[in-house]
Amino acid sequence: MKEKDFLGGRSMALNPENYREDFPVLEEKAHGEKIVYFDNAATTHTPEQVLQRVNRFYREENSNEGRSLHKLANKATKAYDQSRKVIADFIGAETDEIVFAKNTTEAVNKAAYGLDIQGKILAPKMAHHSEQLPWRRKAEREGLEFEFIPTSNGSLDLDAAKKLIGEDTGLVSIPHVSNVFGCRNPVEELTEIAHDNNALIFVDGAQSVPRMPVDVKDLDIDLMAFSGHKMCGPFGTGALYGKMNVLEEMRPYNVGGGMIESVETDNVEWCEVPNRFEAGTPNIAGAVGFAEAAKYIQDVGIKKIDNHERRLNKRIVEGLEQVEGLKPYTPEDETPSVVSFTMEEAHPHDVAEVLNHEGVAVRAGHHCAQPQVSDLDVSGTVRASPYLYNTENEVDRFLKAVKEVKKVF
Amino acid sequence: MYRDEILDHYKRPRNEGSLEDDDIESEGKNPSCGDECRVYLKVEEGKIKEIKHETDGCAISTASASIVSEELVGKDIEEVMDLEKEWIRETLDIELSPMRVKCGLLPLKTIQDAVEKEQ
Numbered sequence: 001m002k003e004k005d006f007l008g009g010r011s012m013a014l015n016p017e018n019y020r021e022d023f024p025v026l027e028e029k030a031h032g033e034k035i036v037y038f039d040n041a042a043t044t045h046t047p048e049q050v051l052q053r054v055n056r057f058y059r060e061e062n063s064n065e066g067r068s069l070h071k072l073a074n075k076a077t078k079a080y081d082q083s084r085k086v087i088a089d090f091i092g093a094e095t096d097e098i099v100f101a102k103n104t105t106e107a108v109n110k111a112a113y114g115l116d117i118q119g120k121i122l123a124p125k126m127a128h129h130s131e132q133l134p135w136r137r138k139a140e141r142e143g144l145e146f147e148f149i150p151t152s153n154g155s156l157d158l159d160a161a162k163k164l165i166g167e168d169t170g171l172v173s174i175p176h177v178s179n180v181f182g183c184r185n186p187v188e189e190l191t192e193i194a195h196d197n198n199a200l201i202f203v204d205g206a207q208s209v210p211r212m213p214v215d216v217k218d219l220d221i222d223l224m225a226f227s228g229h230k231m232c233g234p235f236g237t238g239a240l241y242g243k244m245n246v247l248e249e250m251r252p253y254n255v256g257g258g259m260i261e262s263v264e265t266d267n268v269e270w271c272e273v274p275n276r277f278e279a280g281t282p283n284i285a286g287a288v289g290f291a292e293a294a295k296y297i298q299d300v301g302i303k304k305i306d307n308h309e310r311r312l313n314k315r316i317v318e319g320l321e322q323v324e325g326l327k328p329y330t331p332e333d334e335t336p337s338v339v340s341f342t343m344e345e346a347h348p349h350d351v352a353e354v355l356n357h358e359g360v361a362v363r364a365g366h367h368c369a370q371p372q373v374s375d376l377d378v379s380g381t382v383r384a385s386p387y388l389y390n391t392e393n394e395v396d397r398f399l400k401a402v403k404e405v406k407k408v409f
Numbered sequence: 410m411y412r413d414e415i416l417d418h419y420k421r422p423r424n425e426g427s428l429e430d431d432d433i434e435s436e437g438k439n440p441s442c443g444d445e446c447r448v449y450l451k452v453e454e455g456k457i458k459e460i461k462h463e464t465d466g467c468a469i470s471t472a473s474a475s476i477v478s479e480e481l482v483g484k485d486i487e488e489v490m491d492l493e494k495e496w497i498r499e500t501l502d503i504e505l506s507p508m509r510v511k512c513g514l515l516p517l518k519t520i521q522d523a524v525e526k527e528q
């Protein structure tokens with residue numbers, strides 16, 4: 001993945017102030033204060049560059065793609081094809097190994113429906129509902145075994161995983177980065193073990209692709225799903241990556257126009273990959289915006305975003321450790337990509353409410369990971385997730401707001 | 410949202426506990442946020458005579474259970490079945506954002522479920 005570096009090899013740290021003006025929504029206020037938006041794991045803000053590119057599509061290129069042959073249709077087709085290439089380049093894939101989807105959830109569902117799995121399916125308890133439920137439903141419908149890989153101390157239990165993955169395993173599904181604990185799971189190691197056992201490996205990249213370099217060929221993973229709206233792209237965008245030989249064996253989830261080779265009264269032939277998995281008029285404007293977001297992230301520098309975010313999270317964790325009665329749910333030996341915690345004074349929703357009154361936006365609840373959160377024996381956690389445009393001052397405002405909870409309760 | 414009365418009812422909920430015999434019971438949950446409310450009612454001659462509750466949840470659901478358990482005693486069960494979120498808003502006298510409406514509503518809904526089960 002290419003990253004612009006103007007300093008001939010030596011990168012400076014990301015300065016969020018260089019980018020904040022690209023995001024007008026950062027000027028919005030709550031209760032008189034500019035909102036500290038720490039809910040980026042849920043969705044990220046969209047910069048002007050992406051909004052303008054989407055507008056330009058509607059204003060100058062608007063047409064359906066891959067169907068008609070007039071000028072506007074040619075522009076739209078070109079824009080859509082080009083977007084696919086940009087997204088492929090972003091994760092080190094071949095262009096035709098990218099299937100557009102409306103979000104990570106749909107991408108997982110496409111894979112789960114389409115794949116022919118022979119053997120057990122494994123996923124960790126920390127997997128987001130969008131990752132685990134499509135596999136669990138497949139297992140139930142097709143009579144396959146499904147088993148959870150346990151978590152320990154805020155990380156995936158690798159030893160347990162090694163014992164569980166065997167010759168009877170058909171697929172291992174792994175969140176690259178947990179949206180609850182913020183831990184980075186050992187995808188390379190798990191890929192090797194899965195492949196040694198002739199099992200496929202599926203990665204939920206929803207929380208990794210936006211914030212750290214991901215190269216699917218280096219990782220040698222078979223499939224990955226990720227979202228556009230979690231990396232400064234528009235809502236309604238996402239993608240399923242698959243190795244060509246894996247996608248070619250998959251059957252389509254949605255069927256209809258735009259994905260057939262031929263349709264006769266008694267026979268239908270699907271067309272080639274990836275169009276096979278994109279029935280109907282796609283979200284062309286969305287895809288164009290998604291590609292623009294990928295370019296934006298590349299211009300900022302994905303490694304810089306990674307370092308910046310983890311620097312902020314380190315500051316958050318250190319600050320939270322000073323608060324009495326506060327329990328963090330973070331991995332033991334790494335700086336997390338999101339920070340989850342509970343406070344003894346108040347229910348997570350009440351903590352989030354007080355923070356909201358101080359103009360700080362976080363998420364509270366089970367984070368669509370009920371099996372994991374109920375294992376922690378809590379009704380939920382509060383989760384802070386900063387991104388490239390957040391600042392150290394905002395971390396300090398967040399920590400001050402957390403202390404306010406003690407005053408209210 | 411956390412005015413003094415709400416915090417008072419959260420920290421010292423009224424009518425906590427259960428009832429023995431002659432009671433109707435129901436349990437309600439908000440799985441998305443983990444609020445749980447178990448209610449115990451005594452109904453006599455079509456009116457609610459006594460309410461007890463066991464609530465484990467956020468400040469809003471707990472305070473609501475406490476306040477509702479005081480407000481509904483003496484009311485006709487028909488009147489209770491007609492109550493909706495507007496009544497909760499007025500009774501709690503706070504601004505409930507879209508995501509917190511179900512916290513405020515949980516105890517009322519659970520009581521209405523208990524009454525419905527019995528009828």
